[in-house]
Amino acid sequence: MKNVLDDKLPASGFPASEHDHADCVERAVQTAEQICRERGLRLTAQRRRVLELVWNSHKPVGAYEILAELKDDGRNAAPPTVYRALEFLIEANLVHRLDSLNAFVGCPDPHNPHTGQFLICRQCRSVAELGDKRISDMIDSSAEDCGFSATHQTLEIQGVCQACRT
Numbered sequence: 543m544k545n546v547l548d549d550k551l552p553a554s555g556f557p558a559s560e561h562d563h564a565d566c567v568e569r570a571v572q573t574a575e576q577i578c579r580e581r582g583l584r585l586t587a588q589r590r591r592v593l594e595l596v597w598n599s600h601k602p603v604g605a606y607e608i609l610a611e612l613k614d615d616g617r618n619a620a621p622p623t624v625y626r627a628l629e630f631l632i633e634a635n636l637v638h639r640l641d642s643l644n645a646f647v648g649c650p651d652p653h654n655p656h657t658g659q660f661l662i663c664r665q666c667r668s669v670a671e672l673g674d675k676r677i678s679d680m681i682d683s684s685a686e687d688c689g690f691s692a693t694h695q696t697l698e699i700q701g702v703c704q705a706c707r708t
């Protein structure tokens with residue numbers, strides 16, 4: 543399996559400020575289609591559209607922003623429909639939820655099982671995934687020392703990205 547860091551996936555770090563984002567969206571949708579095919583999941587038109595809207599940029603989006611966009615599409619979208627679509631995408635590892643922002647972000651590497659470590663820029667609100675196994679292993683073993691079996695980890699790290707620092 544190819545390591546995400548070898549790939550030029552923009553979100554394996556922060557995306558270059560100038561890049562062809564349509565490409566990111568297309569790749570995300572293609573990957574989602576492939577994953578759903580492999581796992582026998584159904585990527586309905588609604589779920590696919592919600593995924594596209596999450597991938598609108600590299601900044602996290604809230605459910606209500608997604609809802610507003612769907613309404614603009616002229617789709618009959620109610621909050622439960624959007625939440626169900628998001629739930630599906632999260633279960634399929636295509637989207638991550640950022641609790642501190644109550645928002646959602648597309649996963650650039652859904653093929654590789656990983657626990658979420660997110661760098662969140664306070665200035666431009668861009669998000670990058672770290673996916674550093676050393677960190678998650680360390681948390682697992684520290685938790686184990688407390689007799690605790692960790693099943694899920696999400697680390698949200700706030701700071702300033704390189705583009706905003708320069």
Ligand SMILES: [Zn+2]
Nearest residue numbers: 552557563566
């Ligand atoms: Zn992009």
Ligand SMILES: [Zn+2]
Nearest residue numbers: 649650651671
């Ligand atoms: Zn991810």
Ligand SMILES: [Zn+2]
Nearest residue numbers: 663666703706
């Ligand atoms: Zn930034």
